Structures are given as C-alpha cells and as structure tokens.
Amino acid sequence: MSTLRPADLAREHALSAQAVRNYERDGFIPPADRTATGYRIYTEIHAAALRAFRALVAAYGHALAGQIMNEIHDGDIDSALKLVDRGHEQLLRDRETLDTVRRAIGHLTTEDDTCTDRYPASATRTVGELASHLHLTPATLRTWETTGILAPARDPATGYRVYTPADIRDAELAHLLRRGGYGLHRIAAVVDRIRTAGGTETLAGALAEWQGRITARGIAMLEAAGRLGDYLGRLRDEDAGQ
Structure with a gap:
C-alpha cells in the first residue's frame, strides 16, 4: 500500500498539514503509523477517512461528523449509522416544516x-x-x-x-x-x-432560499453516504486481509 505524507492528504482538501494532524488527534481519521524517526505514515485508508469526514461535515456539520467518525474508530459502526439516521430524520422534519409554512402562506x-x-x-x-x-x-x-x-x-x-x-x-x-x-x-x-x-412576497423568497438549502443538504448527504460507504468498505477489506 502506498504511503502518504500529511501534506499529501491536506492538498486534496486545501487544508494545512497541521489540520490533518489535528483530525488524527481528534479521532476523525485513524491513527498513523510512524517511521523510526517519528514521521507519520498515512495510507489510502487515511485518505478515504478524510474524504468521508469532510463530506460528512458538509452534510451534517462538524460536530456530528466528528461523532460519526469517532464511533467508527471506536469500532461501533451501528452507533455511527444511528447518528447518520438522525441527520436524515432532521432533514425530513425540515422538509415537513417547509411544507407547513407553504400551506399557511396564503393566510399570512x-x-x-x-x-x-x-x-x-x-x-x-x-x-x-x-x-x-x-x-x-x-x-x-x-x-x-x-x-x-x-x-x-x-x-x-x-x-x-x-x-x-x-x-x-x-x-x-x-x-x-x-x-x-x-x-x-x-x-x-x-x-x-x-x-x-x-x-407575502418576502416570505416566498425566504421559502425559496430555505428549499435550496434543504436540497443542497440532501445532495450533500448522498455524497457523504458514498464517501462513508467507500471508507467502511476499505476498513472491511483491510480487516479481512489481516
């Protein structure tokens, strides 16, 4: 498996190498092995973890994304997926709330x-x-x-x-x-x-923006699901190869 430096991981996401090290410290990507001189050795597994985390941040926010990755790295996949489910439940509630406002707009x-x-x-x-x-x-x-x-x-x-x-x-x-x-x-x-x-013209404009944010978040969740699925698949393959 090819090895990567912190700067290699950082470059793809326009991050600093220190940010990558901080993500490792916080458990958002798995711990790196070290060389004899103490330098970190990252692999494609770490790159996949970072892609998943960044996609989760876009979809669910930094705090929840961090919790999801922490649960995965603690070995509790079901708890991680439960957090993902809660994010989708919130999105559904937001859609229903928007529908409620739209039904009421003619009366406001x-x-x-x-x-x-x-x-x-x-x-x-x-x-x-x-x-x-x-x-x-x-x-x-x-x-x-x-x-x-x-x-x-x-x-x-x-x-x-x-x-x-x-x-x-x-x-x-x-x-x-x-x-x-x-x-x-x-x-x-x-x-x-x-x-x-x-x-209600002002409200109509606000609702259109709100709809746009909900749609963007839904698309971001789909992207995050793909990245997370890829990462979990790599972890599974790595465990099977040991």
Whole structure:
C-alpha cells in the first residue's frame, strides 16, 4: 500500500498539514503509523477517512461528523449509522416544516378578516400560554419582542403581555422560520413586511432560499453516504486481509 505524507492528504482538501494532524488527534481519521524517526505514515485508508469526514461535515456539520467518525474508530459502526439516521430524520422534519409554512402562506396577511378566520378574537394568549403552544420558553418570546418580531399589547389592569390573533400568527411564523435556520433580525424583517404591507412576497423568497438549502443538504448527504460507504468498505477489506 502506498504511503502518504500529511501534506499529501491536506492538498486534496486545501487544508494545512497541521489540520490533518489535528483530525488524527481528534479521532476523525485513524491513527498513523510512524517511521523510526517519528514521521507519520498515512495510507489510502487515511485518505478515504478524510474524504468521508469532510463530506460528512458538509452534510451534517462538524460536530456530528466528528461523532460519526469517532464511533467508527471506536469500532461501533451501528452507533455511527444511528447518528447518520438522525441527520436524515432532521432533514425530513425540515422538509415537513417547509411544507407547513407553504400551506399557511396564503393566510399570512395582516387583514383583520383573515386573522379573525384563523384566530378568533377569543384566541388571545398570555406569554406562558403562547410559549407552551409553541413548545418554547417565555424568555424566547421576550427575546423575539426585543428584536421586533413580536409586539404584544399590555393588559392595562395587570401590565401583562397579551398576544392577539395577529401576534399568534407572527409567533407561529417566526417559529417556523427559526426552524428553517433564519436569524432573528431576518425573521423580524419578514414579519414586519407581512405585518405592514399585508403581502407575502418576502416570505416566498425566504421559502425559496430555505428549499435550496434543504436540497443542497440532501445532495450533500448522498455524497457523504458514498464517501462513508467507500471508507467502511476499505476498513472491511483491510480487516479481512489481516
């Protein structure tokens, strides 16, 4: 089997040789043998591991990719594959969330009759009730208020926040967009556009971008699956040859 230097592995991915050594230290690629003088000896197995890890990072993020490779190098393939499965489950949930927003987009206007149809006047809620409805904390809703996403009125008698039908709609929309990976200030801009103009053009654009990210992540997962399968196959062949 041909041998490789850290720089040889690094070059393919535009990394530094030190980054490759760090990946070895963190268990993302298997340990290298050493020469008599202490230099690392990498092989095509290490190259395949690095390709798999980098593809996993693109698909699942650095933390989860590292966990997957650590499980593999600890000899627990099933735990590694379970982590991969969870990533696919999250992608499916994101697709379903996007579909939910799309179904709701025709109703997301600030016109009184539309709000009344979706949220009767009796649907006003306190901060605790709205937080429970969205499975969030009251502190999260207060943060959204600070960034301009929500603007609840106050009960004149108690001073407590009162969320009207329009506020509930805005909170549900913010929650969905947050799940889509949007930052609070961008969500505030989307909600403000819908709140003031009554139109959904901004939201439509946001959903198109969200769809693009989901599609790209799905393709990245397919690429990662191929790289990971290649690496596992090489490990299996190496074990069989011993």
